[in-house]
Amino acid sequence: MCLALPARLVERRSADEAVVELGGVRKTVSVALVPDARPGDYVIVHVGHAIGCIDPVEAERTLALFAQLQAQPDPAPAAALHAPQGAFLQEVTP
Amino acid sequence: MKYIDEFRDGAVARAMASRIAAECEPGRSYAFMEFCGGHTHAIARYGITELLPPAIRMIHGPGCPVCVLPIGRIDQAISLALTHGAIVATYGDTMRVPASGALSMMKAKARGADIRMVYSAADALAIARANPAREVVFFAIGFETTTPPTALVVKQAAAEGLQNFSVLACHVLTPSAIAHMLESEEAQKMGAVPIQGFVGPAHVSIVIGSKPYEPFAAQHRKPVVISGFEPLDVMQSIWMLVRQVNEGRAEVENQFTRAVTREGNLAAQRAVAEVFELRESFEWRGLGDVAFSALRLKPEWAAFDAERRFPLDYRAVPDHKQCECGAILRGVKAPVDCKLFGTVCTPENPMGSCMVSSEGACAAHWTYGRFRDIAVVGVAA
Numbered sequence: 001m002c003l004a005l006p007a008r009l010v011e012r013r014s015a016d017e018a019v020v021e022l023g024g025v026r027k028t029v030s031v032a033l034v035p036d037a038r039p040g041d042y043v044i045v046h047v048g049h050a051i052g053c054i055d056p057v058e059a060e061r062t063l064a065l066f067a068q069l070q071a072q073p074d075p076a077p078a079a080a081l082h083a084p085q086g087a088f089l090q091e092v093t094p
Numbered sequence: 095m096k097y098i099d100e101f102r103d104g105a106v107a108r109a110m111a112s113r114i115a116a117e118c119e120p121g122r123s124y125a126f127m128e129f130c131g132g133h134t135h136a137i138a139r140y141g142i143t144e145l146l147p148p149a150i151r152m153i154h155g156p157g158c159p160v161c162v163l164p165i166g167r168i169d170q171a172i173s174l175a176l177t178h179g180a181i182v183a184t185y186g187d188t189m190r191v192p193a194s195g196a197l198s199m200m201k202a203k204a205r206g207a208d209i210r211m212v213y214s215a216a217d218a219l220a221i222a223r224a225n226p227a228r229e230v231v232f233f234a235i236g237f238e239t240t241t242p243p244t245a246l247v248v249k250q251a252a253a254e255g256l257q258n259f260s261v262l263a264c265h266v267l268t269p270s271a272i273a274h275m276l277e278s279e280e281a282q283k284m285g286a287v288p289i290q291g292f293v294g295p296a297h298v299s300i301v302i303g304s305k306p307y308e309p310f311a312a313q314h315r316k317p318v319v320i321s322g323f324e325p326l327d328v329m330q331s332i333w334m335l336v337r338q339v340n341e342g343r344a345e346v347e348n349q350f351t352r353a354v355t356r357e358g359n360l361a362a363q364r365a366v367a368e369v370f371e372l373r374e375s376f377e378w379r380g381l382g383d384v385a386f387s388a389l390r391l392k393p394e395w396a397a398f399d400a401e402r403r404f405p406l407d408y409r410a411v412p413d414h415k416q417c418e419c420g421a422i423l424r425g426v427k428a429p430v431d432c433k434l435f436g437t438v439c440t441p442e443n444p445m446g447s448c449m450v451s452s453e454g455a456c457a458a459h460w461t462y463g464r465f466r467d468i469a470v471v472g473v474a475a
Contacts, residue, residue: 001158001159001160001187001237001240001451001453002159002237002239002295002297002298003132006096006097006098023095030214030216030243032365033243033359033365042097044297044300044353046239046240046243046297047185047213047214047236047239047240047243048213048216048243049242049246051297051300051301051359052297052301052353052354053353054097054352055351055352055353056352062330062351062352063100066100066103066106069110069113072109
C-alpha cells in the first residue's frame with residue numbers, strides 16, 4: 001500500500017504535473033507536493049503523486065558505506081554507522 | 095534502476111549480516127518490530143530473516159493499512175455502492191478484504207455494485223467529472239502517504255465546483271498506533287510482546303519527517319530507526335538498532351537519509367492540515383479503538399465528506415472466530431500459529447486481512463516463507 005518508487009523527472013507539464021521515467025516507462029504524475037522538483041531530479045512516486053525527492057548526496061553517502069563494508073575485512077565494525085542524521089558517515093565521505 | 099538496484103546487493107547484505115552477528119552481545123536477545131508492511135514484505139522476500147543471527151527476532155507490526163482497516167469500514171464502502179447507488183472508487187488493495195455477509199468489494203461488484211479500482215485519487219476525481227449524474231465516492235484509505243493526495247483531490251473538487259464527489263476518509267496515523275501498542279492497557283491485555291526497538295516507516299516518514307517519533311522514543315525509552323524499504327536499508331537499520339540497544343540509547347535515528355528529513359514534506363503537511371482534522375477515536379483491526387489515530391474532513395469540507403453526505407452508520411464487526419489477524423498484527427502470534435493459515439486462508443481466498451495485502455504478515459509468509467520450516471529430505475540414489 002505504501003509502495004513508492006524513485007523515478008527520474010523528465011519534464012514539467014504544468015505547475016502540478018510532470019512526466020517521470022522509471023526503467024523506460026514514462027508516466028504523468030502530480031508534482032503538487034514537490035513544488036521545487038526539477039527535470040533530472042529523482043522523485044518518489046506513490047499513487048500517482050511525487051511525495052518526496054531523493055537527495056543524491058545522501059544516497060551516495062549510504063552507498064559509500066556499503067562499498068566500504070564490502071572492502072573491509074571482517075569483523076571490524078564500521079564506527080560510522082550510528083552517527084546521527086546529517087553527520088551520517090563522515091568517516092567514509094571522500 | 096537507479097536508487098533501487100544498488101540497495102539490493104547480496105554481497106553487501108552478507109557482509110553486513112556478519113557485522114551484525116559480530117555485534118550481538120553473547121547471551122543477549124534482541125526483539126525489534128518493523129512497523130510497516132513494506133518492511134515485512136522486504137524481510138520475507140529477500141530472506142533477511144535467514145541472514146540475521148538467531149539472537150535477533152523480527153516482529154511484524156500493524157503497519158499495513160489494508161490489514162488494520164476494520165470490517166465495518168469495508169461494509170460502509172459496500173453499502174455506498176449497493177444501497178446508495180454510488181460509484182465507489184477504491185485502491186485495488188481493498189477489493190478482496192472479507193466484509194460482512196460473506197461479501198467483499200469484489201463480490202459486491204459481481205452483484206452489480208459499481209465499484210471501480212483506481213491507481214490514484216485523481217482517477218476517482220476523473221470518474222466524478224465523467225459521471226455528473228452519479229454520486230462518486232473515493233474510499234480513502236492508507237497511512238500518511240496517501241493522505242496528501244486525498245487532500246489535494248478534495249481541494250481540486252472544491253475548486254472545480256464538483257457537486258457529486260465525496261470521500262470516505264479512513265486515513266490513519268502511524269505514530270499514534272506505535273505508541274498505542276506500548277501504552278494501551280487494552281492492547282496489553284489482548285497480549286503484547288516485549289519490543290526493544292522499532293524499524294520506523296520509510297515513505298510515511300518522507301511526509302511527516304522523523305520529528306514526530308522523538309517524543310515516543312524519549313517517553314518509552316525505545317530506539318526508532320527510520321528505514322528505507324530496500325533490503326540493505328532494512329539490514330543497516332537493524333544494525334543501528336543493535337548498536338542503540340548495546341549502548342543503552344533510545345534515540346530516533348534516520349537510515350533513510352536520502353529521502354527523509356527531520357521536518358518532512360511541508361507542502362504535503364500543509365495540504366493535509368488544510369483539509370483534515372483528528373478523529374477522537376478510530377477502530378483498528380487487532381488494536382481496537384485507538385484515540386486520535388485517524389483523520390476526518392474538517393467541517394468546512396463537509397460537502398465532500400461521504401459520512402456527512404450519506405446516512406452511514408458505523409458498526410464494529412468481529413473478525414472470523416478462528417482468524418488470528420488481531421494477534422498477528424500485535425506481534426503476539428506468527429502466521430503459522432493460525433489454524434486457518436494455508437488451509438482455508440490463502441491469498442486466493444483470504445479469510446483475514448493479513449492474507450489480502452502483499453504487505454500483510456500472512457501473505458508475505460505464504461509467498462516467500464512457507465517452505466522454510468519444512469526439512470529438506472534427501473533422495474537416496
